[in-house]
Amino acid sequence: MTLHESGENYLETILVLKERNGKVRSVDIATWLDYSKPSVSRAIGILKKEGLITVDKGGWIELTKAGLQRAAAVYDRHNVIADYLRVVLGVDRQTAIEDACRIEHIISETSFRRIKEKLAADGSGD
Numbered sequence: 001m002t003l004h005e006s007g008e009n010y011l012e013t014i015l016v017l018k019e020r021n022g023k024v025r026s027v028d029i030a031t032w033l034d035y036s037k038p039s040v041s042r043a044i045g046i047l048k049k050e051g052l053i054t055v056d057k058g059g060w061i062e063l064t065k066a067g068l069q070r071a072a073a074v075y076d077r078h079n080v081i082a083d084y085l086r087v088v089l090g091v092d093r094q095t096a097i098e099d100a101c102r103i104e105h106i107i108s109e110t111s112f113r114r115i116k117e118k119l120a121a122d123g124s125g126d
Contacts, residue, residue, distance in 0.1 A: 005105040008070070008071075008074045009074075010040075010043050011047065013029055013032055014029065014063055015068070015072065016075070018063070024061045024062075026040045026041060051064055051067075052067030052070060053067050074104055077100075077107065077112055078100050078101060080116050080119065081099075081100040082097050083119060084115045087119065087122070
């Protein structure tokens with residue numbers, strides 16, 4: 001399944017909010033991303049149709065197994081790339097976070113794996 005950058009951002013946001021707050025609703029996502037409620041509602045519908053999330057009658061959003069795997073992969077890419085930019089290249093924290101958010105969606109698996117290996121070899125990875 002091909003998921004665009006915005007879909008990956010929504011999954012990552014759901015994962016982060018779930019970890020921070022325990023529960024997630026559309027309004028939480030809209031607030032976190034500073035998106036309109038109709039935009040979030042449309043995205044939620046797409047993610048639900050793709051089988052990446054479920055939404056109960058109370059409006060609580062849960063990642064499915066596939067959704068959790070995808071969200072965790074994006075979140076891992078984000079964190080590793082931000083760490084690389086910060087630790088190896090000396091980029092300030094805020095810039096590293098912002099740049100990682102863009103890079104995480106387009107980086108090849110090969111380049112990502114090499115970045116992870118470089119961080120581990122330098123003793124600055126997980």
